[in-house]
Amino acid sequence: MPLPDRSALDLLSGDAQTFHHKVWASRVHVHHTDPTELVGLLSLQDVDRLLTSSALRTPALRLAQDGSVIPPSRFTRHATMSGTAVTGLVDGRKVLDLFDGGATVVLQGLHRYHPPLTRLVRRLELELGHPCQANAYLTPPGAQGFARHSDSHDVFVFQTHGHKQWEVVEPDSSGFPDGPAREVLLEPGLSMYLPTGTPHAARSQEVTSLHVTLGINRVSLRELLRSLATRALADERYDVPLPSGWVDDPSLLAAALGEPLAALADSLAALDTTAVADARADAFLSDRSPVLDGGLVDRVALSALSDDTRVERRPTAACVLRPGPERLTVHLGDRSLRMPLRLTPVMEHVRDTPAFAVADLEPWLDASSRLVVVRRLVREGLLRIVP
Structure with missing residues (x-):
């Protein structure tokens, strides 16, 4: 069902x-x-x-x-x-x-x-x-x-x-x-x-x-903060060993901690929270396991693809668009595609239209180009061919 x-x-x-x-x-x-x-x-x-x-x-x-x-x-x-x-x-x-x-x-x-x-x-x-x-x-x-x-x-x-x-x-x-x-x-x-x-x-x-x-399996703020701290701690400045003799004189360790703790705090405070959130979302939208039911039938049917062929969004795939300065990134859930920015209106149509004919892409692509784009999106698992 x-x-x-x-x-x-x-x-x-x-x-x-x-x-x-x-x-x-x-x-x-x-x-x-x-x-x-x-x-x-x-x-x-x-x-x-x-x-x-x-x-x-x-x-x-x-x-x-x-x-x-x-x-x-x-x-x-x-x-x-x-x-x-x-x-x-x-x-x-x-x-x-x-x-x-x-x-x-x-x-x-x-x-x-x-x-x-x-x-x-x-x-x-x-x-x-x-x-x-x-x-x-x-x-x-x-x-x-x-x-x-x-x-x-x-x-x-x-x-x-x-x-x-x-x-x-x-x-x-x-x-x-x-x-x-x-x-x-x-x-x-x-x-x-x-x-x-x-x-x-x-x-x-x-x-x-x-x-x-x-x-x-909810992900907590603690897990995210731990990963950010781990990334900051990869800096070689934190490879310095604890001071010799600190067990007998703990004040040696207390003094040595001041500068590294301040540096770590500065590194975390300098993070761009918007960039962190965007990167986390991008990672989530590209590392799910693939779901390609019907993929073999679609590959076989690609040889007969034409303007009259109807395609539809695969219900298990995401379609999240992230325009960048030079390329358009399309997150599918299990992977990400890099596409020319000029294809943004095409991909917006794909994202917003559950099913359409290949010919419906005519406002943006010529006959040959729209077949190329649809073939790729079928192979990538975003679209499937309607029987």
Whole structure:
């Protein structure tokens, strides 16, 4: 099922702006929406196919029961491919038997191989500016996969089959998670956001439960400041050893610290915060792993590209334009392109138009040039050819 044509935060929280300004990293938030929009992202049938008709390998899948992780040897097998041993293959029959016995099935890293969640996670990453991931939990009736715990990252959770009773400990007025336990019945059409460190536990009821957890690996100011300080400390002036004899006379070290500390403070104070933020954004927009579903079909179809060919923006790609003094930089999410500045209006059209015919670029490019540009953008993964 394609992701609805709206922001991931609107889908998961109800209103992206409210989430950014009033919810993010501060409080639990519950949102009700159309069940079909969430169920279509990972159905019970999807999980059935992954478990029984694909070649999943650990650690893409793990199992847990009564708060403990089940050893992979109990649900994996070995095989050979062209004479080469393949280990860690998930044995669908063993997984189903353990599930029947009360084990929770955990599908890990679904954003890497399940396209609907890949699209959702990519959109969520771009809206938040933090790396995200997707796991799913299939729990048999009346079972609890994990005891009460807290995660080291923020999460969105939403139900796609059955329902599950959650116990969530909300922060008190001081921000510490010591408030009263809140009972939330998670069912299709309901999503819930939990900030880092929120204690929670979940138990399925009288039916099988399937829910998706979107983990948000948020980057802190401490991490950014540490990287800036590390860069400043690369200056060779800081290679000077501590003074000899400082253990017996700590005042020697105290005196030696004054000038380097002042120099470090000056180096950090001199940083252009706008340039730091721009560089951080550029790095984020160019180092995500590539998502090129349909890329082979597109490459084959390029030989027949013409003015009548329709193309569309690949939903997993970013298209952020950074005009410079001499070149236009186009960030695609997994890489960056350097293009002539004269192509800026062309790329603005590509950015702002979800789908168009090659001939629509005629205001800016002649027939030969527009074919060249579109071919490149297809090869780079920004555009795909509409069948």
